[in-house]
Amino acid sequence: MTETQALSVVARNEHEIVMTRVFAAPRHLVFAALTEPGLLRRWYGPHGHRLVVCEIDLRVGGDWRYVVRAPDGSEMVLRGTYTEITPPVRLVHTELNEDCWAADGVDATVTYELTERSEKTLLTTTSWYPSTETRDNVLRSGMERGVGQAYSKLEEALESVDREVSA
Numbered sequence: 455m456t457e458t459q460a461l462s463v464v465a466r467n468e469h470e471i472v473m474t475r476v477f478a479a480p481r482h483l484v485f486a487a488l489t490e491p492g493l494l495r496r497w498y499g500p501h502g503h504r505l506v507v508c509e510i511d512l513r514v515g516g517d518w519r520y521v522v523r524a525p526d527g528s529e530m531v532l533r534g535t536y537t538e539i540t541p542p543v544r545l546v547h548t549e550l551n552e553d554c555w556a557a558d559g560v561d562a563t564v565t566y567e568l569t570e571r572s573e574k575t576l577l578t579t580t581s582w583y584p585s586t587e588t589r590d591n592v593l594r595s596g597m598e599r600g601v602g603q604a605y606s607k608l609e610e611a612l613e614s615v616d617r618e619v620s621a
Contacts, residue, residue, distance in 0.1 A: 460609075461602040465593060468586045473579040475605050479612040481568040481575040485542035486615075487608055488566055493615065497607035498522065500600040514539055518547065534561060543568055549581070562588075 462474045477484050487493040491508040498505040499522045506529075507521035519533040531552040538546035548561035562583050569576040583589040 461598065461605055463593075463598045463601070465589065466580075469582050469584070469589055471581045471583075471589060471593065471597075473581075473601060475577050477575045477577060477605075477609055477612055478573075479575055479615075480573055481570040482542040483612055483615055484568055484575045484577055484608075485545070487611060488545060489541075493611060494520075496611040496614070497604060499607075500603040501607070512536065512539065534564075537563075538565075 460475055462472075464472045466472045487497065489510065489512050491510055494508050494510075495505045498508070498520065502525040504523050505520055506523045507519060509517070509519045511517050514536055516536050517533065518536065519531070522530045522532070524530070533550055533552070534548040536545070536547045538544060545566040547564055549564045550561045562581055564582075565580045567578045567580075569578070581589075581592070583592060
């Protein structure tokens with residue numbers, strides 16, 4: 455199975471992209487992988503990319519900031535503020551990609567919903583963008599491929615964490 459076969463990406467309406475992926479891990483581990491810097495550094499970003507800055511103030515009103523470095527040395531800066539935290543079920547934050555959609559002047563809103571079924575977790579990520587143009591630009595950016603690769607790395611990280619916990 456390729457990365458994009460495991461990931462479903464749908465433009466739901468004029469402003470939203472909905473992504474779903476099932477992980478073979480309990481949702482508390484998936485939630486931890488979305489919120490703990492040590493775990494995020496293991497998987498965040500497409501193949502060959504590294505999360506070189508991972509700042510998280512995990513509380514409602516707390517800020518986060520990531521810097522992802524590509525193999526060619528270029529960097530992508532993402533930042534936002536947490537608006538809802540309900541471990542291990544739901545996480546909501548604003549998001550601004552300083553290189554791509556900052557011109558809109560409005561942050562995106564990203565909602566993660568984690569549903570556990572038989573020791574597997576369905577992760578549903580809904581991203582709301584301030585305009586249809588921004589949403590479409592994100593879809594054209596290669597986001598599906600990049601997220602698919604990152605989620606494959608997340609699956610590997612979750613397997614590793616599960617082994618570490620079981621040992």
